[in-house]
Amino acid sequence: MTVLGASGSGKSTLLRVIAGLEPADAGRVLIDGADQARVEPSRRGVAMVFQSFALFPHLDVRRNIAFGLRARSAPGELIAERVRETAAALGLTELLTRRPGELSGGERQRVALARALAARPRVLLLDEPLSNLDAQLRVSTRNEIRRVQKQTAVTALHVTHDQVEALALGHRVAVMRDGRVEQVGTPDEVWERPANAWVARFIGTPPMNILPSGEAFRAEHASCAVDADGAYTFAFAERVGAERYWHLHLGDTEVVVRAPADEDVPERGTRISVTVVPGRVRRFDP
């Protein structure tokens, strides 16, 4: 499950409440159906990966991974075994004697993940785990997180402000705004059937087009063509990744539509008509 929201929307606070690091003003935290209100953070079976990784700089990788087990006075053999297993699962076996200062960003991220998993939590909380990594590393680490999550079958709650990350990783996505959840659904549901106009505008680059009439559609679900009777006027063309988009105007409303394949870029102000794929139009109260 991923939690998606802009900064300041309360995503991290939500994680800290679930972990028990902060008290909830209202509502309940249920883990496996049991209310956690009176349960110590350490007895909730949650582990957390922080944005900053929060590794202990003076401890080597082995001791970082073993920290939770040592803190709980686990027997030495168990600690050794778990460290070995977890390190192997995350490809850290060669790095066990290094200190965090001697590791790359991606390696630190894997150590943080290993430390969280070593104690076999019921819930893994990930607070913006990828935002301290550069773009390339982000994709590979994202896949790594997905693989480890599948392998360990741990329930993971992944908080991020990056919608690509949220939609790519989550089986379900919760979209948060100002401390409230606006929509919970599968990535496809959130993408194709936003619960309200705010979610529609928040998800997607470019975001969903919403016409003054309340009709809404995504750029890739519409086609457009130069048409002297068209209701839209052409503003400019833009390339985003593999796609090219035309920015159009309908009165004061800006509308973005996928560009026709073989059409030359028209003059500014050219009349354009837009056709939306049937069944792809959503309607919000204007």
Next chain:
Amino acid sequence: MSERRQLGLMLAPYVVGALLLFVVPAAYSIALALTDADLLTPSRFVGTANFEELAFDDPIVPGVLWRSALFVVIAVPLRLAVATTLALMLHARARGVHAGRTFAFLPSVIPDAAWAMVWLFLLNPVYGPVNWLLGLLGIAPVSWFSNGTAAFFAIVLMLAFTVGEAFIVALAARQELPRELYAVARLEGARPWFVLRTVTLPLMAPVLTLLAVRDVAVSLQATFTATYLLTDGGPDRATLFLPIYSFDMGFELLRYGYASAMMLLGFLGCLALALAQFGLVRRWRLGVTR
């Protein structure tokens, strides 16, 4: 005016001050140490005679050095422990924490002489509150200034409270530690003692070591006012540390040359200790920052 010149001008008063108040006197005292200066008669160059006397002929010196070393070994860890404990107790935001920090720092702003007078009262064998407290615990009154061991520990005790600067530094060091490390410790169920041992103290170690280095020199010098005003090195030399002994030698017996040699010895001792401790810190290579 160029930036370099501005900086130079701003630095100038301190350079002049350091030269006049530190470098020149230090050089002068090195020169003095090679003479039999008494500041009354013309001094004569005596070569290393003062150092030879210090090393071989003065029967009091071995005791003074041993006592000074013992004092450092007891007082520095104690002072550091007090400063660190206070810092850890007073770092979190809580009711009364600001008042607590003020009280922790307060003894350090009291002038040394006034502080000594306070302890003269506190440790008074007849009506002093310390003996009264000990009495409540069923301990017989201690004659703090006539029993040698008691006098030694009286000095240790009164200097265990003037740790304001170390306290501030330790407090800052503790507050620099990332909060998320403590969130991890909490989620993993680490007991306070475990956190202190495996997280807080190791991460503060570089700062604490620097404080220890500094405190060797500070605490040794700080004995001067206390011993001068309260015990005069007594009873029976039990509190005769290097600063008070060299003071007596110079200003009571007017043997400035010999006293200078002694201070030089103290300086070199502190320097050697500081270098040794620095070496240790560098070997650890503990970095709090990433």
